[in-house]
Amino acid sequence: MSDEPEPHRADAHDHTHAAAGPTGRWGRLRHRAAHLLKPHSHETAERVDAALESSAEGLRALWISLAVLGVTAAAQAAVVAVTGSVALLGDTVHNAADALTALPLAVAFLLGRRAASRRFTYGFGRAEDVAGVLIVCTIAASAAATAYAAAHRLVDPRDLEHLPAVAAAAVIGFAGNEWVARYRIRTGRRIGSAALVADGLHARTDGLTSLAVLLGAGGAALGWPPADPLVGLLITGAIALVLKDAARQVLERLMDAVDPALVDRAEEALRAVEGVLDVGELRMRWIGHRLRAEVAIVVDAAWPVHKAHRVAVAAEHALLHAVPRLTAVTVHTDPHWEHPAADPHRALAHHRAFA
Template identity: 55%
Template sequence: MEASSAGIRALKVSLFLLLATTVLQAAVVSISGSVALLADTVHNFSDALTAVPLWVAFVLGRRAASRRYTYGLGRAEDLAGLFIVFVVLLSAVVAAWQSIDRMIHPQPLENIGWVIAAGIIGFAGNEVVAVYRIRVGRRIGSAALVADGVHARTDGFTSLAVVIGGLGVLAGFPLADPLVGLAISAAIVVLLWGTVRSVGRRLLDGIEPELVDSLHRAVGETPGVRGVARVQLRWVGHRLQGAVRLETDAASLADAQAIAGHARERARTTLRSLDDLQVEMVTPVMTTAAGHVHEESS
């Protein structure tokens, strides 16, 4: 609950910051006719909108598990990631279309100084949002929020491209503005690929190998454990679920359960985002029909 609240607070703050930046840039677009700035404004607006589905996902993820959704609704965060991919791709298409149209039907660029200033404002707004999202995302274990922060930081550099376009027009190259608009659109598509991979990996229960190594090391170093036969982890939203199979020489069921409890505590200390860990103990002394003692997570 605390992690979700922190995530929602970060999304609220970043949403209003990006909307303020977008409004300022849109005002400059209306008086300048810059398609490069228009592309950046549309992109910043779409980036602001990505906070909405993530916000909804964090709220849904706080709901308790039910008979229909026995693992809760943490996966809503991954579905929000798909929506983000669609919105960002749409912004790239709109920006490219506007840039191509301006190359076919050129128009003079006015108030170039304001265009350059708006580009700098766009960079500053995105960088503030990026730092905040990444910091909160890492603290609560939300890969989606961290990815959105990295995305905002990248958007800041596309805003700097608007400044380059404005300087190009001042230098006597009028096509610099639509060409920069096209470059921004291409950059959006290229950078979107990383988001697609991240979201797709989550939907397929992919996990960072270093997290698996950390869990393996934590439970493997538990006193009484002589081997780790299996380690499994998966993200459900911004929280982790896992299962391990441990080999032990425990002389009794009570000893095996105690070792399992210690292993679970070590795992949760190592992985702060770990909500649930199923611990399966294999011992040559105490066996069930299946050949192991299985302790359910508390």
């Protein structure tokens, strides 16, 4: 009989292809052809492999940028020791701080690779958000240190020496920071890590402030010593702007914010699945650089459980294809009721009133 339950199979693709695909018969044929050309799976083991791969990519970006910024900061520190440039000192402090922010991020990526436990049932991806907070605090501390050094030099002026060396160190600082900024931002966006993107923005500001050091050296060469500490104050202002952007990104992740365009894309994918009559509550959240989703879909109330389950698996499959970096989906099926009085959720209404 057609309503007899079928044996449950472990392969999610079997469920999906047995059910109606996202765009009907032709959509199913195209999807099967795509699987033949580019086989893939959404089983738990493969999702974990993808998550580990993204964490490994983030770690690689951190270690490489740490080495580049370490060499840059060391070269600049040697020049600061000889010249006493406050602007270059501020730039060196930022480069060193930016290099050190790789350490909490590396710890976060390593923690994120650990499996979920009975206490941390969602895993350890939130460690990235904690690292993001530490990065924001580091940016704020470096801004305060630079402002203090610049103000002190304004009160107690001092002539700069070896101006060509200061200019050369500034160019080195810009080149090193801009390369690291591009690398971190590109990698962070690819794997979905807000903390890594924030760290890249920090490096980019350090690169721009390195160019500003040239202004201080130029002013000193023209016989105006206050140029160096004044540029140091300008650097502080630039860092404050980056601090604002980085803090906003990290705070949004802590508040479970997602791009509304991702929600729209998810709803479109769900509504295209045959058998989905409507899409109810849809929630998405970042856990580290991975997305999780929870959604309620409406199906025909007359369907047996196994048929509704097929549609739920097809909906999950559609979301995994439609939303980048989505690694886990919980799909709840609600039956469509003609009369509100028959809605089984009425028993929960008094709980939802206070939600």
